[in-house]
Amino acid sequence: MIRLFPGLSAELDAAGAITTGSNDPEMGDRSIFVVRGGTTIRIPVWWTGGFCASRVLIEHAIRARVREIPNVTVRERTLVTGLLTGENGRRVTGVRTLDGDVGADLVVDATGRRSRLPEWLERIGYRPPKESVVHSDVRYASLVALPDPSFNPEWMIVLAAQATRGSTVGGVVLRVENGLLHISLGSTGRRNPIPSDIDELRAFADRMTAPVTAEALRRSEPIGPVRTYHVRTNVRRYYERMDAMPSGLVAIGDAASASNPVYGQGMSVAALGADALGRLLAAEGGVPGPGFERRAARAVAAVSSGAWRLALTEDLRYGCRTEGARTPWTARFDAGYRDRLERAASLDPEVAAAFNDVLNLNRPPAALGSPAVARRVLRPLRDRNPGPLSATVLAVLGVS
Numbered sequence: 001m002i003r004l005f006p007g008l009s010a011e012l013d014a015a016g017a018i019t020t021g022s023n024d025p026e027m028g029d030r031s032i033f034v035v036r037g038g039t040t041i042r043i044p045v046w047w048t049g050g051f052c053a054s055r056v057l058i059e060h061a062i063r064a065r066v067r068e069i070p071n072v073t074v075r076e077r078t079l080v081t082g083l084l085t086g087e088n089g090r091r092v093t094g095v096r097t098l099d100g101d102v103g104a105d106l107v108v109d110a111t112g113r114r115s116r117l118p119e120w121l122e123r124i125g126y127r128p129p130k131e132s133v134v135h136s137d138v139r140y141a142s143l144v145a146l147p148d149p150s151f152n153p154e155w156m157i158v159l160a161a162q163a164t165r166g167s168t169v170g171g172v173v174l175r176v177e178n179g180l181l182h183i184s185l186g187s188t189g190r191r192n193p194i195p196s197d198i199d200e201l202r203a204f205a206d207r208m209t210a211p212v213t214a215e216a217l218r219r220s221e222p223i224g225p226v227r228t229y230h231v232r233t234n235v236r237r238y239y240e241r242m243d244a245m246p247s248g249l250v251a252i253g254d255a256a257s258a259s260n261p262v263y264g265q266g267m268s269v270a271a272l273g274a275d276a277l278g279r280l281l282a283a284e285g286g287v288p289g290p291g292f293e294r295r296a297a298r299a300v301a302a303v304s305s306g307a308w309r310l311a312l313t314e315d316l317r318y319g320c321r322t323e324g325a326r327t328p329w330t331a332r333f334d335a336g337y338r339d340r341l342e343r344a345a346s347l348d349p350e351v352a353a354a355f356n357d358v359l360n361l362n363r364p365p366a367a368l369g370s371p372a373v374a375r376r377v378l379r380p381l382r383d384r385n386p387g388p389l390s391a392t393v394l395a396v397l398g399v400s
């Protein structure tokens with residue numbers, strides 16, 4: 001993201017976002033906690049570069065930056081409804097919108113998980129791409145809250161994701177700008193509808209294994225409504241494998257690969273796709289050469305496939321039904337290794353750092369199997385020094 005928008009970090013900082021990854025004394029000993037069942041992985045915030053900020057702030061800052069690019073025109077309150085073609089349908093030459101046609105040398109579909117590109121391709125005579133679908137049936141309830149002044153937890157972010165084995169409920173609490181907390185509760189699968197009423201939500205959080213979400217809800221006052229969201233399916237579309245595809249067209253971000261949002265990787269995947277596309281175009285002198293659409297589709301797939309596989313492996317562990325998604329042969333091994341890795345990460349800072357890098361897509365998932373990491377993961381757990389996990393924090397998380 002920062003490569004795409006140099007200086008964005010300082011802007012977000014000035015707007016009150018909390019920048020991690022520095023030795024800022026104000027951060028003190030704050031950490032990111034990933035909790036599952038009896039395992040807590042502690043990642044000191046100064047290890048990991050990123051922001052704690054609301055989605056609204058991040059999108060506002062990026063939108064302002066994009067508007068500053070001299071050859072960018074934003075057309076608001078309109079909809080793209082189809083593709084324009086030339087060269088007997090072999091080339092996409094623009095898009096149809098509710099406000100008229102717009103010509104283009106390259107059309108980039110970034111319309112997100114509800115992209116209608118497969119249908120638009122069919123309309124101009126192409127077979128749509130093959131898809132993998134995961135029925136994750138994810139439900140969210142989120143709110144922003146003002147914590148009471150005495151609530152000063154040691155964590156910066158807590159991901160109490162899938163808090164116990166076999167449970168599909170999870171919670172996320174993070175500090176965002178202006179001293180606020182963002183609190184989300186979610187579930188994967190049909191069994192756990194998430195309430196949208198604040199009192200019911202508090203009661204729901206009280207029943208969770210890791211009491212951190214309940215504690216945050218109890219000790220803060222919502223400053224807006226509880227917003228709910230329901231994502232039935234996650235889809236990967238294999239544009240890079242299409243037998244025939246028109247030139248002048250590429251799909252990026254969720255339009256190409258939208259995995260389960262609970263893993264929080266979609267914005268990074270979208271940014272990595274934009275970056276890959278930019279590099280490819282730069283390498284071709286700014287003008288897409290013949291076959292660009294295939295190279296672009298492959299580049300986008302290369303940066304999104306790791307996140308898709310991580311999410312799919314997790315979803316399969318929780319029994320989500322899939323269609324067209326071949327279970328990776330490594331899934332069983334991945335899941336077993338991941339269990340062990342998480343236990344090792346809770347005790348070994350170097351494994352925690354590698355785990356965090358992969359979760360944040362700074363390194364590919366294969367990095368977790370590198371000899372250096374694998375050696376530490378496979379070492380007997382009793383040989384490790386658990387490090388200074390504070391008793392208070394463990395009590396709050398309910399994993400002491």
Ligand SMILES: Cc1cc2nc3c(=O)[nH]c(=O)nc-3n(C[C@H](O)[C@H](O)[C@H](O)COP(=O)(O)OP(=O)(O)OC[C@H]3O[C@@H](n4cnc5c(N)ncnc54)[C@H](O)[C@@H]3O)c2cc1C
Nearest residue numbers: 079080110111112229253254255261264265266267268270
């Ligand atoms: C509840 C929830 C929580 C999430 N949490 C996280 C998180 O913590 N971290 C993270 O990294 N990711 C998270 N994600 C995923 C993340 O939101 C997406 O992966 C990311 O926004 C994808 O970016 P995108 O640009 O591809 O698509 P989007 O952000 O979906 O943008 C698509 C845009 O295209 C517009 N559009 C759609 N159709 C048309 C059309 N026909 N014509 C014109 N415009 C159109 C839409 O209005 C929208 O503005 C979450 C997602 C959800 C649903």
